[in-house]
Amino acid sequence: MASLSLISPQSPCSTLRHHLPSTFFPNPTIRIRQTSPSIKAFSAPIPSPLTQDELKKLAADKAVEYVQRGMVIGLGTCSTAAFIVSKLGELLSTGQLTNIIGVPTSKRTEEQALSLNIPLSTLDNHPHIDLAIDGADEVDPNLDLVKGRGGALLREKMVKAASDKFVVVVDDSKLVSGLGGFGLAMPVEVVQFCWKYNLVRLQELF
Numbered sequence: 766m767a768s769l770s771l772i773s774p775q776s777p778c779s780t781l782r783h784h785l786p787s788t789f790f791p792n793p794t795i796r797i798r799q800t801s802p803s804i805k806a807f808s809a810p811i812p813s814p815l816t817q818d819e820l821k822k823l824a825a826d827k828a829v830e831y832v833q834r835g836m837v838i839g840l841g842t843c844s845t846a847a848f849i850v851s852k853l854g855e856l857l858s859t860g861q862l863t864n865i866i867g868v869p870t871s872k873r874t875e876e877q878a879l880s881l882n883i884p885l886s887t888l889d890n891h892p893h894i895d896l897a898i899d900g901a902d903e904v905d906p907n908l909d910l911v912k913g914r915g916g917a918l919l920r921e922k923m924v925k926a927a928s929d930k931f932v933v934v935v936d937d938s939k940l941v942s943g944l945g946g947f948g949l950a951m952p953v954e955v956v957q958f959c960w961k962y963n964l965v966r967l968q969e970l971f
């Protein structure tokens with residue numbers, strides 16, 4: 766069964782933290798919160814205020830520490846995932862990492878990975894993924910997620926489902942006290958097959 770880990774750098778300038786219970790990422794140092802046998806949350810202290818991109822990069826670099834030689838890696842989509850792919854490219858180019866294969870979840874990620882000479886494959890050719898790393902749009906205190914606002918939901922879910930381990934990388938702008946907390950539309954991806962049937966089922970939810 767896949768496990769999920771969540772990595773989040775703490776920013777002292779967060780505007781969301783006051784919505785969260787004090788037990789949610791309360792750490793002065795890196796700790797692991799074991800919420801279930803398979804779900805962990807990590808939070809890294811930040812010495813000074815950083816930009817959101819700097820926070821994303823910090824968390825992405827930490828997540829990439831999970832990657833080991835010989836692994837098949839699910840590569841997420843969007844801005845945080847771009848930092849992950851960038852770090853993987855850097856480690857490969859300097860020889861600090863060898864013999865990995867990436868399975869991208871979007872054309873964007875595929876193009877970035879190819880530009881960094883990261884060997885790529887697909888689920889057809891590599892149906893078993895050792896580790897998938899991706900960002901998220903919202904994370905609640907139970908580590909439930911909203912994903913897909915970057916438009917790659919279906920592929921991300923397929924890659925995640927094929928992965929032994931799923932590492933979610935978020936900066937603290939993604940933390941919410943309850944899913945939907947940002948008041949934005951919930952991503953739903955509908956395949957063409959019987960889309961009207963699915964449209965009705967979705968309408969019935971409201």
Ligand SMILES: O=C[C@H](O)[C@H](O)[C@H](O)COP(=O)(O)O
Pocket residue numbers: 841842843844845846899900901902911912913914915916917918921
């Ligand atoms: O479809 C996109 C993915 O679910 C992204 O992981 C999510 O939208 C977060 O994107 P970003 O890292 O740009 O905040």
